[in-house]
Amino acid sequence: MTKIRVSGNEALVALPPEVLAECGLKDGHHVRVIVEAGAILLWPVHKEGAGDNLKGLVAQINMQALALFEGDETAKSRWMRSPIRALGWKSPNEMLQSAKDIETLRLVIGRLDSGSFP
Numbered sequence: 001m002t003k004i005r006v007s008g009n010e011a012l013v014a015l016p017p018e019v020l021a022e023c024g025l026k027d028g029h030h031v032r033v034i035v036e037a038g039a040i041l042l043w044p045v046h047k048e049g050a051g052d053n054l055k056g057l058v059a060q061i062n063m064q065a066l067a068l069f070e071g072d073e074t075a076k077s078r079w080m081r082s083p084i085r086a087l088g089w090k091s092p093n094e095m096l097q098s099a100k101d102i103e104t105l106r107l108v109i110g111r112l113d114s115g116s117f118p
Helices: 016-023 050-068 075-080 100-112
Strands: 004-007 010-013 031-036 041-044
Touching: 050 075, 050 100
Parallel strands: none
Antiparallel strands: 004 010, 031 041
């Protein structure tokens, strides 16, 4: 069982080290928690170097894309290399260079997962 401590408008939750490592985080980092389409996404909000933050965002996108393909690593990898109309015919891999592009990619994956593309 995980204990949650509430302080003001924050909820403090201890996550296992392996979960933190998989997300590209270290003990003591703060994350924004998003519950979307039955998945819990952790987005780093720590103030370390931009490279550290980008690594965490990329790890999150990889986890979200893997969930989109229900754990099929081959399908996820193929999709990550393919040009996507909603991304201006860029591949998801090409969108992993900035936090802004990663946020766009996160939204596209969320829409695909929920079936909300027209």
